[in-house]
Amino acid sequence: MGGSLGVWAGGSLGVWAGGSLGVWAGGTYSPLPQNSTLWQKIRLQQAQALAPNLGGGVTVAVIDTGIDLKHPAFQGSLSDPASWRDFYAADAVPQEEGTLGVGGYGHGTNVAGIVLQIAPKAKIMPLRVLGQDGSGDVVMVAQAVDWAVAKGAKIINMSLGSEDDSKVVQDAVNRATARGILVVSSAGNANLNKITYPATNADIKGNGAYAVSVGSVNLQDVKSTFSNYANTLELVAPGEKVAAPAPGGMMAAWSGTSMAAPMAAGGLALALGQTLSVPLGAVTDKMIGNAFNIYNISANQPYKDMLGEKGRLDLEVFLKNVVK
Known part of the structure; x- marks a missing residue:
């Protein structure tokens, strides 16, 4: 990246059910049937039964390309407009722009839609901190x-990253975690034996209790x-062909570690919507430590201990260990 463009969104528009786009049906939010196998994998139905408030009272900040503010999927599901901000365009309307x-374009709408599923x-x-090309400035x-x-977020999702450590971003993350805000970051999509910033700092002293980094696996783990x-890397989640809202009242499927991160953010929201049985500072560790072990899969052997402490997100086991 050149100049002041220091971060980018991690994810790409994919296809499912014979096409990349469909028309959104109705305004009531619920898990999309296109994701049924994926949700079964992370035990979403069982998790929602353990957390019947379904994240009520929890605000998740999605720092991204903005969202389609008028999408029917988000009606009634957004924070007070006074808390919205478009840092990229320097206004109060974080609307996605592009084609x-x-x-x-569509990245932030997808990410926010995954949290809500x-x-x-x-x-x-x-x-909004990223432009329609998916890039932006670390200062933003x-x-x-x-x-x-x-503005009162309890969880921050950053499905974005940079190859370079940014002190200005890390200092902001440190301020957030010091306040007990949970921060979720994606690991990057370059198939490299290193993860992007700020995800790579998620386990450092001071952040570890309140931050989590997330990579991606397929439906075979x-x-x-x-x-x-x-x-x-602390955790992985299914990040391939994840269906969610798309701008213009549509839905689409994206792939990337960007899609895995909001699954963790949403799982944390389920937990914080309930009465915790553990201190807040133990919640991310419980999510990481109660993941499903994927290292007995032969294809993952070259990545031993590099796909999380144990591996793939398991929302049911996680919630059993953190809520009353």
Whole structure:
């Protein structure tokens, strides 16, 4: 990346059921049938039964390309408009801009939609820091993190990353985690033995209790061909062909570690919507430590201990260990 463009969205528009786009039917949010196998994998139905408030009272800040603010999927599911911000355009309307299928347009809408499929009664705080090409400035990311904290987010999802460590972003993340805000970051999609920032710092002292980094596996629990991996990566989740809202009242499927991260963010929202049985500082560790072990799969042997402490997100086991 050149100049001041220091971060980018991680994910690409894919296809499902013979096409990449469909028309959104109705305004009531619920898990999409196109994701049924995926949700079975992470035990979503069982998790929602354990967390019947479904994330109610929890605001998740989605720091991304913005969202389609008028999409029927989001009606009644967004935070107070006074908490919205478009840092990229310097206004209060974080609306996605662009052409679907080109660059990052639709990325933030998909990410926010995944959070709501996991935790349907959570509120999304849309914060735009990335342009229609999916890139942006680290300063805007840091500003958005501070904004999310000031405006009452309990969870921050950053499905974005940079190859370079940014002190300004990491300082903002440190301020957030010091306030007990949970921060979820995606690992990157270059199939490299290193994960992007800020995800790579998620396990450092001071952040570890409140941050989590997320990579991607397929429905067979095998590392996605695109997913970065490292011994600092804490968790993986299914990140391939995940159907969710798309701009213009549509729905579409995207693939990337960007799609895996909001599954973890949504799972954290389910937990925080309930009465916890553990201290807040133990919640992300419980999510990581109660993941499903994927290292007995032969295809994952080259990545031993580099796809999380144990492996793939298991929302049912996680919630059994954190809520009353």
